[in-house]
Amino acid sequence: MINKESMICPYCRGENEEIRGKTFRTDDFKKTAGYSEPTYRDHLEMFILKSKNDKYAGLMIENINGARYIDIRYCPFCGRKLYKSDIKRGDK
């Protein structure tokens, strides 16, 4: 039998049009060939957040200075659509 719980994407999980996804941190990122470890710790955290009144989900990017975000329409990890389909391209 398929375990439904194991198929839920941890990064875009939520209920009733609200999303609070799993946080991933600097230590979770894989390093590219040219990456050199900084001498400081950057405390970078990222997660997907959406409240019921938000049109789109936000990919939250947080560090010691605070949080910033960009609107996203699909989960970058599992591809699930994160907005209502009645929003057309170009709508603000």
Ligand SMILES: [Zn+2]
């Ligand atoms: Zn997802």
